[in-house]
Amino acid sequence: MVKGNKWKVCEIGCYLLTAIGMTLGVSTILVYGSEYVSGLIDQMAQGQKIVTHSRMLQIGSELGLLVLIGFLCSFLKSLSSGLMSMNITIWLKKAATAQVMRIKESALSGKSTGALINRLTGDLGVIERYLQESFFSLLSAVITVIVVGTSIYRLNSRIMFQTAFLCMFVLIIAFVTSKKLSLLAGGRRGRMDRLLGLADDFLRGIVTGRSYNLYGIMEEKIEAAANEVLENEYRRTRISSHSWLLQTVSQWFPTFAMIAMVSWDAKTTHISTGEITYVVLMANRLLKPFSDIPVLLNETAEAYASMKRIRQMFSYEAESDLGKGEIPMMDSEYAVEFDGVCFSYGERKVLNQTSFQIKNRQIAAFVGASGGGKSTIFNIFCGFLEGYDGAYRLFGKESQAYSLSRLRDCFSVVSQETFLFRGTILENIACGRPGADMQEVIQACKTACIHDDIQNMPEGYLTVLAENGGGLSGGEKQRISLARALVKDAPILLLDEPTSALDARTEAVISEAIANLKGKKTIIMIAHRLSTVSQADRIFVLEQGNVAESGNEAMLMSKKGVYYHLRKKEQC
Amino acid sequence: MGKVLWRALKWMGKRSLWYLVSIFAMAALSAGLDILTSYVVKNLYGYMESGSYERILGLIAGGFLAGAFLIGFWRFFTIVYNDEAKKASAVLQKSVYKKALRLPIDAYQNNVQGSFLSKLTFNVEQAADVYGSRFRRVLTPFISVAVYFAAMAAMNWRMAFLLILLNCILFGINLLMNRPIKAVSKKMMDFKAEETGTFSDILRGSKVIRIYGLQHQMQERYEGILKKLCRVQKKRTQYLAFLESLNAGFDLLSAILFLAVGIFMADLGYVKLGELAAVYVIYSSFSYHFLQMGKYVPELVERLVYMQDLFEFLDLEEEPGVGEPVCLPDFASGQPAVAFDNVNFCYSDGTKLFEDMNLAIDNGIITALTGRTGCGKSTLMKLLLGFYPIQSGKILLYGKDIREIGYAAVRKLTAYVPQEPYLYHVSIAENISYGNPDAGAEDIVSAAKAAGAHEFIQRQPDGYDTILENGGQNLSGGERQRIAIARAILKDAPILLMDEATSALDLESERIINEFINRYRGEKTIIIIAHRQATIRSADVEIQIG
Known part of the structure; x- marks a missing residue:
């Protein structure tokens, strides 16, 4: 699945083998120790004196050695299992992040990005927890059962077969109860929601309720709903109690039965005290893993499902950076041209024979109702969407002529949703262009009117931002975003609804910045608020994926067409 | 917090007695099953020694019967416990909601309705856990340990004390290791938060990352954090491995030591073989519960904080007269309305x-x-x-x-x-x-x-x-x-x-x-x-x- 470092695979393999080996070691030592002790007991029962100096010393040192080896095995087992799970998880995460930054935007855009992130993080978390805990528990359980079972078999095969039945018994009960209990856990929400809904209704209408003295009625209804919930809980308790009963029985009965069977054997075939002691020692160790196995298998299934989903993400197509490696001509007449572009999201036609031309170093604006295709156009500009019909030309050449990175080098973007990462403000702005120095950053910040605000912060440019720029207001984030775009100094500046949710100051700033850049860069805006676009040299009115009107403000207003009506509606 | 717990119990009224009795019974009966097994083992050895094999059948049959009784009672008390716990939670929730409808009107003005109620509901759910499980989890190990100890001491007090000694040492070791493990765990959680944060940064900002060509930079940044996390996590794994193997090794050591010393004492006649085996049967359950004593207290305290918030809420001043029957007094005539x-x-x-x-x-x-x-x-x-x-x-x-x-x-x-x-x-x-x-x-x-x-x-x-x-x-x-x-x-x-x-x-x-x-x-x-x-x-x- 993932092209990995050969050494890494070896390292992980080593850890796994060590863990397995050490688990085997621990179980073996346990068995050996218990056999040793039961041997001692037999000797005692036969009348041999144990309490002699030499004997005690020998026993002490032999047992001591056993314990030491056991300790070492256990330590190595825990260590190697921990390291293995850590390494695998890190490997997965590195690969996942690299992949996410590579896959085509179209693969991500279909689903809501938020849901995707949650799922991905959730799945990786499931796998991490599984590897840390459940995987090795399952391994231990299986190995313990095999080792202890074998030792009992060697001791007395008949006992082993009898115990096998008990083991199956425990296993089956564990399967049945775990399934039942998890089903039950799902069913409680319904009635709770009703009680909650009632309380919510009453709280919303508290003024009316108080003025009509409705407290008595409200109290009765809440009482009734709460009692319903309680009755339901009583019922659930009774149903669950059967499973709890089975669980308790399965914890006690098999051990007891095993000892009983062995005692019965003592009556008939006179097995030795040592053997009995051995069974007493080992009974629980053999049976307990069986009750854990269903839960562990369940968790394995969940981890497997998570793995499958992650693998699916790796199968998404990556963006290809192929292209003929052409260089954009900065002095061509037109910066951007669309010629008969059609694009659909699934069934929905978003762009329908859209055609326009934006002159180099002009200010252009796209307006129109939402869903009319404005964001799609921007996505096509930056090479995020493919599969469109028609031609898209950038600086005179077909977009496919450029490599993806060259294409994107031509654009700076300030979008509605700002994205700032964890790091200092300086880092966030300077990343606009690798190698940007402090002077450029300060200059850009001055143009974006954020410089003074940053200076006023206690740590200034070195202020560390929290998740997505938490702690800053929307306007401040937007202006930092603008500064970053200015640092990049790309020939085309894309502004996607830059002033929609902001304070008047930021709106003024952005308008001023646009005015300052007039004639130096190509500026393309999407705007809902038509007051923003009045500075544009050319306004394109999009309606149902088509350029309905185009021209400058004065022209369009005099036409008294779509633009005129949009403007009028906004003013009301 | 003790006061809050006391109030929470008093809140249940007379039923709190049933509640406490059932907690005790559940723990004791559960322990009782193990004690039953060990009792049977002890007598088994006794019969084998004395050669009275014919009594073994009676012993086994009696054991099964007693076990069935114990389990039956255990089930009864489990149901009682759950019923009482659910009832207490329901009463709490009812009272909270009803109280919420009796506050003076100006208390409602500042609250965005949705969040007021959801905060209350959340608090109730958290506090209800005290009744549902947290309190019991704190008490159960103590009760179990006491019951096991009593049974073992009744059988052979020398063995019982040996067991306690070994477990105390183990408990002490665990306690000692707790602090460094907690410290390194906290550090790890901080790094983990940074790591998950950076990870979600990359996912959410993939467009911006692509436009500014930041892929390489972000990947490096992420790997840097992973490295730091790795180092701390390794250390934590080492500590935990050490502690785990210490526990396991000690478990092994105690088992073997216990048996060795036991055999020694048996040989000297201080203890019968049967008693030794019998105490050993209880040994692992005893150790398990011993180590859990006090372990669940922080969790209980966590929930008691919510309980305290709720009690403070329930003590808020209400608008006078809400819900009481209305009696209209006589009115003097001729007065303006x-x-x-x-x-x-x-x-x-x-x-x-x-x-x-x-x-x-x-x-x-x-x-x-x-x-x-x-x-x-x-x-x-x-x-x-x-x-x-x-x-x-x-x-x-x-x-x-x-x-x-x-x-x-x-x-x-x-x-x-x-x-x-x-x-x-x-x-x-x-x-x-x-x-x-x-x-x-x-x-x-x-x-x-x-x-x-x-x-x-x-x-x-x-x-x-x-x-x-x-x-x-x-x-x-x-x-x-x-x-x-x-x-x-x-x-x-x-x-x-x-x-x-x-x-x-x-x-x-x-x-x-x-x-x-x-x-x-x-x-x-x-x-x-x-x-x-x-x-x-x-x-x-x-x-x-x-």
Whole structure:
């Protein structure tokens, strides 16, 4: 699945083998120790004196050695299992992040990005927890059962077969109860929601309720709903109690039965005290893993499902950076041209024979109702969407002529949703262009009117931002975003609804910045608020994926067409 | 926290006894099963030694029987425990919700309704865990250890003490290792938070990353954090491995040591082999519970904090008289229906609204309150209804101070139709019936007819039984207003307070309001906050506020 470092695979393999080996070691030592002790007991029962100096010393040192080896095995087992799970998880995460930054935007855009992130993080978390805990528990359980079972078999095969039945018994009960209990856990929400809904209704209408003295009625209804919930809980308790009963029985009965069977054997075939002691020692160790196995298998299934989903993400197509490696001509007449572009999201036609031309170093604006295709156009500009019909030309050449990175080098973007990462403000702005120095950053910040605000912060440019720029207001984030775009100094500046949710100051700033850049860069805006676009040299009115009107403000207003009506509606 | 726990238990009343007994019983009976096994083992060895093999069958049969009994009782007490726990949680939730409906009205103004309730519900769910499991989990190990110890000591006190000694050492080691593990765990969690944060940064910002060509940079950054996390996690793994193997090794050591010493003592005659084996059967359960003593206390404390919040909430001051039966006192005749006597009122932020205000409204007339927005017309009505406390002065209803006769009585005598009346998530008929819950169906219909609501109600899919969702969003503003008026009509109160909405009503509804006012002219005292000229003109008296 993932092209990995050969050494890494070896390292992980080593850890796994060590863990397995050490688990085997621990179980073996346990068995050996218990056999040793039961041997001692037999000797005692036969009348041999144990309490002699030499004997005690020998026993002490032999047992001591056993314990030491056991300790070492256990330590190595825990260590190697921990390291293995850590390494695998890190490997997965590195690969996942690299992949996410590579896959085509179209693969991500279909689903809501938020849901995707949650799922991905959730799945990786499931796998991490599984590897840390459940995987090795399952391994231990299986190995313990095999080792202890074998030792009992060697001791007395008949006992082993009898115990096998008990083991199956425990296993089956564990399967049945775990399934039942998890089903039950799902069913409680319904009635709770009703009680909650009632309380919510009453709280919303508290003024009316108080003025009509409705407290008595409200109290009765809440009482009734709460009692319903309680009755339901009583019922659930009774149903669950059967499973709890089975669980308790399965914890006690098999051990007891095993000892009983062995005692019965003592009556008939006179097995030795040592053997009995051995069974007493080992009974629980053999049976307990069986009750854990269903839960562990369940968790394995969940981890497997998570793995499958992650693998699916790796199968998404990556963006290809192929292209003929052409260089954009900065002095061509037109910066951007669309010629008969059609694009659909699934069934929905978003762009329908859209055609326009934006002159180099002009200010252009796209307006129109939402869903009319404005964001799609921007996505096509930056090479995020493919599969469109028609031609898209950038600086005179077909977009496919450029490599993806060259294409994107031509654009700076300030979008509605700002994205700032964890790091200092300086880092966030300077990343606009690798190698940007402090002077450029300060200059850009001055143009974006954020410089003074940053200076006023206690740590200034070195202020560390929290998740997505938490702690800053929307306007401040937007202006930092603008500064970053200015640092990049790309020939085309894309502004996607830059002033929609902001304070008047930021709106003024952005308008001023646009005015300052007039004639130096190509500026393309999407705007809902038509007051923003009045500075544009050319306004394109999009309606149902088509350029309905185009021209400058004065022209369009005099036409008294779509633009005129949009403007009028906004003013009301 | 102890006080909170005590209060939480007292909250259960007499049932707390059953609750505690069942916790004790569950732990003791569970332990009892192991003790039963060990008892059987002890006697088994005894019979084998003495050669009385024929008694073994009886022993086994008796063991099974006793086990069945113990399990049966255990099940009984488990059900009792769960029932009591669920009941206590239910009572807590009921009380909290009911309390939430009895607070003084100004407590509701600051709360965004949704979050107020969800915070309460969340707190209740967390606190309920105290009853459900947290308290029991803290007590159970102590009880189990005590029961096991008693049984073992009864069998052979030397062995019992040896066991305690070994476990205390193990407990001590665990305690010692706790601090460094906690420290390194905390560090790891901080790094983990940074790692998950950076990871989600990359996912959410993939577009921006691509446009600015930041892939390489972000990947490096992420790998840097992973490296740091790795280092700390490795250390933690080492500590944990050490502790785990110590526990396991000690487990092995104790088992073997225990047996070795036991055999030694058996050989010397201090202990019988059977007793040794018997104590060993209990050994692992005993160790398990021993190590858990105190382990669950932090979790309990965590939930008790929520419980404390809830108790503080339940101790909040309520509006006096909510939910109590209303008794209307006798009224002196000849008094104006409503009077404000030197009333001083400021808003909660300190802005003065009324200063030494005096106002009198006579019986049986229609009064229009006018004035520009924000001058306090709506607030005046709310003060009359006793929704907010006044700083000084008196508000009189038929000559009596409203605080004397009680707010409930005031509200019985008034029917209030606010600008945005609230319609509950029940049927239309029930919504109207809230005016007078004892009214019959015919009265409801005639009230609806009087309010001009009957026709459109009949057009609804289920007529009067149509359930109104979302405050009646599927009806028009005017229709909602008319249902509210029907409710007020049904109440048949002597004083009607109406806050005329400026734009919610259509012309038709406006006509109905005026009809309504005219119908009761002379019969009832009507105070209406008026915006329309027509309404003001149809009133007998106009009072301008401001």
